[in-house]
Amino acid sequence: MNITALKGVNDILPREIAKWDYLESCAKKVFSIYGYRQIKIPVIGESRLFVRSIGEQTDIVEKEMYTFTDRGQRKIALRPEATASVVRAYLEHKLEGQDLARLFYSGPMFRGEKPQSGRNRQFYQIGVEALGCEHPQLDAEVIILALEFLNKLGLKKFSLNLNTVGCTNDKDNFAKTLKTYLKGKLDQLCPNCQNRYKRNVLRTLDCKVKSCQKVIQSAPNMIDAVCPGCSCHFDRVKSTLDSLSVCYNIMPHLVRGLDYYTKTVFEITHADLGAQNAICAGGRYDNLIKELGGTKTGAIGFAFGTERTILAAEAENIDFPKEEGASVYIIGLGQASDEKVFELAQTLRKNQISCYLNYNTSRALKKQLRQADKLKHRFVLILGEDELKSNCILLKDMDKGTQESIEIKNVVSELKNKLNK
Numbered sequence: 150m151n152i153t154a155l156k157g158v159n160d161i162l163p164r165e166i167a168k169w170d171y172l173e174s175c176a177k178k179v180f181s182i183y184g185y186r187q188i189k190i191p192v193i194g195e196s197r198l199f200v201r202s203i204g205e206q207t208d209i210v211e212k213e214m215y216t217f218t219d220r221g222q223r224k225i226a227l228r229p230e231a232t233a234s235v236v237r238a239y240l241e242h243k244l245e246g247q248d249l250a251r252l253f254y255s256g257p258m259f260r261g262e263k264p265q266s267g268r269n270r271q272f273y274q275i276g277v278e279a280l281g282c283e284h285p286q287l288d289a290e291v292i293i294l295a296l297e298f299l300n301k302l303g304l305k306k307f308s309l310n311l312n313t314v315g316c317t318n319d320k321d322n323f324a325k326t327l328k329t330y331l332k333g334k335l336d337q338l339c340p341n342c343q344n345r346y347k348r349n350v351l352r353t354l355d356c357k358v359k360s361c362q363k364v365i366q367s368a369p370n371m372i373d374a375v376c377p378g379c380s381c382h383f384d385r386v387k388s389t390l391d392s393l394s395v396c397y398n399i400m401p402h403l404v405r406g407l408d409y410y411t412k413t414v415f416e417i418t419h420a421d422l423g424a425q426n427a428i429c430a431g432g433r434y435d436n437l438i439k440e441l442g443g444t445k446t447g448a449i450g451f452a453f454g455t456e457r458t459i460l461a462a463e464a465e466n467i468d469f470p471k472e473e474g475a476s477v478y479i480i481g482l483g484q485a486s487d488e489k490v491f492e493l494a495q496t497l498r499k500n501q502i503s504c505y506l507n508y509n510t511s512r513a514l515k516k517q518l519r520q521a522d523k524l525k526h527r528f529v530l531i532l533g534e535d536e537l538k539s540n541c542i543l544l545k546d547m548d549k550g551t552q553e554s555i556e557i558k559n560v561v562s563e564l565k566n567k568l569n570k
């Protein structure tokens with residue numbers, strides 16, 4: 150039997166964890182300075198939550214969502230994104246008690262897409278939702294927060310793209326305008342967009358197919374079609390960003406693949422990532438809370454793709470923290486050392502010194518030293534027959550390549566000294 154992980158569903162190995170931890174700790178530091186608090190939402194939820202919020206006629210719901218019927222005949226989905234679940238939790242636990250709820254999350258999402266670089270079927274997101282406020286300054290806050298996270302990571306080659314999709318009314322009106330524009334050009338669109346034309350015409354705007362992009366290039370702009378209220382909101386967002394000297398590009402055809410977005414939408418792209426260059430996407434969703442049963446109030450959020458952000462950081466040679474081995478690798482030689490090394494390991498652990506012990510006292514010393522080097526352990530303690538007789542132990546410094554014999558009773562203090570504990 151040869152069982153491997155599913156396609157597009159990857160293991161994240163110990164040697165990669167330092168990077169993941171670094172990303173999360175940077176996010177936590179920045180988000181908490183802005184007053185965002187962590188929430189952990191379930192990986193599964195009722196299908197209709199995602200269908201209602203993301204939209205029935207979106208790629209995610211139509212083609213990508215993992216759904217199943219459980220033993221109680223309930224229709225369940227693996228979360229394809231987090232916003233819907235965060236809003237659900239916000240309403241269920243009455244988090245609106247505090248007038249503006251600032252929340253962040255991190256974890257796996259699931260979409261049955263074709264796996265490619267930086268895009269997996271189980272993928273990870275780090276994101277933020279600010280719920281209960283319609284003020285345009287909140288849009289600026291959330292956008293700046295996303296940029297601050299990248300600054301904290303040490304990234305430089307990213308850019309911010311911005312647009313407004315207006316309110317539901319504006320979206321409906323613009324859909325009609327766009328349909329009129331596309332009507333005579335349907336034969337130039339890809340089959341996917343011909344379908345979108347009928348069902349969700351705004352989605353044609355971010356089609357990546359060349360022939361479609363050609364048609365879209367001269368399509369009318371959303372920004373010219375929004376009502377005075379939405380236009381005013383967008384102006385305020387831009388002027389707030391300007392006042393803080395935040396650079397952005399206005400992308401008049403930027404729409405997002407989820408139906409719930411209104412007004413401000415944005416994405417952050419990275420110069421080194423090729424075709425799939427978006428590392429963050431977000432926007433306002435002023436109708437979603439009401440649609441899911443709450444009172445009408447505004448909200449905005451974003452999500453970073455964790456894998457792609459790591460790829461971007463690697464491309465920029467960010468100085469990630471290195472994976473560290475245990476402080477000490479203990480080698481016992483010969484059966485007689487068994488008890489003593491076990492006891493020693495426990496003593497070190499009790500003194501907060503991490504150590505590694507392999508229980509293999511018959512293995513050749515050379516092999517074990519090679520292993521200690523490979524796993525990047527800082528020190529090696531060797532207890533052979535001679536040492537055992539004289540109550541001593543050999544302490545090897547792997548960085549400096551030196552070794553000395555010390556009394557066993559002094560091991561803890563010696564190591565603490567060397568490890569600056």
Ligand SMILES: [Zn+2]
Pocket residue numbers: 315316317318319375376377378379380
């Ligand atoms: Zn409007």
Ligand SMILES: [Zn+2]
Pocket residue numbers: 338339340341342353356357358361
């Ligand atoms: Zn297309």
